[in-house]
């Protein structure tokens with residue numbers, strides 16, 4: 001056995017690490033799609049299936065072959081206490097998910113006295129009843145005749161008239177909120193209702209009778225802007241009752257046009273579920289029949305690859321991650337020492353990625369002029385919304401690919417356009433957001449409709465760090481003005497204890513895991529005190545089993561930062577960060593982390609039921625300040641169980657692999673860099689180092 005540096009912790013051997021890396025590479029070879037990409041399922045919560053069931057009722061689709069298995073997926077996720085939650089092992093259920101799942105099961109024909117529904121109903125009552133649900137859930141209930149439209153926030157399709165410089169124009173909303181808002185404005189003024197059949201009505205959720213139900217929102221503190229929008233809401237409702245509304249029909253047809261123009265070639269909208277489902281319902285309400293190609297293509301978008309099978313159920317993804325997963329997989333292979341010649345799976349993946357660069361119009365152009373398109377989206381068919389994170393990662397991967405290719409023309413052209421695009425998207429404060437530049441008009445967050453999460457797309461540290469790393473691979477350094485501004489932004493966001501918040505991954509381990517490798521890549525002095533503080537924070541949060549973990553609850557409770565059962569992806573992020581610091585002071589922690597990964601690897605990969613991806617870190621602005629109130633109204637644990645969380649099924653694979661490959665180089669442990677000629681995982685009779693609770 002080739003043991004290079006002997007440390008206090010149990011030895012991670014060169015052979016052990018090589019074997020682990022090779023088994024992970026073999027797993028990738030076995031799991032590549034025939035078109036060349038990789039994709040892991042993106043798990044979220046049962047609202048996605050529940051809303052599909054309700055939409056099928058509204059659209060009158062009776063014969064979809066996956067219907068029963070989608071119902072099964074909802075049933076699979078019910079918790080012991082009767083509720084549905086928004087992430088694995090959340091300390092409590094979620095009122096919106098529970099009410100939506102309940103309504104969907106009733107729509108699917110389940111009787112109110114079914115024991116599963118009785119349990120769910122009790123949970124709903126114990127947690128404040130229907131009054132506690134968010135705006136989206138209220139719209140769904142209104143569509144099926146269970147909530148008065150009058151008691152939902154009014155939206156005006158006339159917003160489509162507002163030019164892009166005018167406050168509250170649709171381009172002031174984050175792209176995900178915009179693409180959802182446009183169809184919802186139509187529904188809000190048309191107020192369609194298609195009640196469930198009499199035996200499926202939700203009477204039992206109104207124990208005091210519908211007439212005595214309080215449909216208002218639970219009291220929250222209202223500032224001037226919130227009060228102003230309540231007046232606007234009142235006015236819009238009155239206006240809608242007038243016999244004529246000047247310009248409304250034209251506004252509706254402009255909204256419809258906008259929707260149809262934004263449909264992707266896979267039938268979806270914006271690569272995410274909310275615009276897809278609301279657009280279908282709104283188009284149908286406006287007379288688009290099920291046989292209309294826009295609708296039939298849209299309905300088809302809910303089939304595979306968006307639908308996947310698990311535990312006898314058919315689950316529907318809220319989005320899909322083939323571009324992101326393929327880029328990280330390629331990066332992992334490069335880091336492991338694989339080459340195009342020796343590793344046949346790499347070239348088709350690169351070609352697939354090159355074919356996904358977006359060179360046509362997108363919504364981002366409304367605010368960013370004079371920049372050529374050239375970004376990548378997260379999903380396979382989302383051409384109007386390239387995002388900065390995927391594009392930054394593509395820059396890193398293509399720069400690396402370039403070093404291995406003889407003919408670099410195609411890659412060079414892609415890199416040039418992508419660099420131009422990404423530079424054009426830098427925000428005023430030096431950071432980068434996910435999709436747009438300077439999308440920070442706080443006034444839109446005050447609209448009553450906006451309680452569902454984030455409606456703005458401000459810069460985030462993790463995306464900015466990925467861009468800095470990309471700019472480093474393009475040859476820029478810390479003195480470059482674009483980079484210097486970005487670094488100032490990153491430093492200004494560091495928490496006093498040394499970590500960085502994770503916007504798109506859970507949570508401070510993700511943020512810190514993004515920043516430290518970027519700093520190393522751009523040439524920062526990794527002995528700088530602020531860097532050491534971050535590394536020390538990571539070491540202080542290493543679990544006794546050698547891994548790292550942080551629960552989604554950390555978004556709601558600061559005391560949970562950096563705490564949680566170890567997971568493969570979060571251990572990968574922490575290791576990537578510590579390896580980037582490259583100080584012998586952290587070698588022990590690195591070895592313990594590697595030991596954790598090696599001993600938890602099963603058949604080449606890792607289990608990870610925990611959610612380590614973030615969609616929305618909580619609900620709405622300002623909620624982190626009234627946790628006690630939320631707990632008191634909704635019940636113990638609910639305040640820690642909110643947001644929109646994600647389980648990226650490939651995070652558990654490529655992040656540990658990248659970490660192991662980088663650590664192997666750093667610790668000088670390589671026996672052999674990449675051995676692609678060995679494909680069968682069975683070649684290794686791998687013995688875990690010792691028993692641990694993994695996954």
Ligand SMILES: C=C(C)[C@H]1CC[C@]2(C)[C@H]3CC[C@@H]4[C@@]5(C)CCCC(C)(C)[C@@H]5CC[C@@]4(C)[C@]3(C)CC[C@@H]12
Nearest residue numbers: 176272273318319378387389390434504614615644
């Ligand atoms: C590449 C990434 C890791 C990030 C960068 C931003 C994304 C592309 C995400 C954008 C937001 C959506 C989402 C929150 C928008 C509203 C509807 C959903 C809740 C269904 C969405 C869930 C997926 C995202 C978080 C995202 C597409 C995932 C990848 C992101």
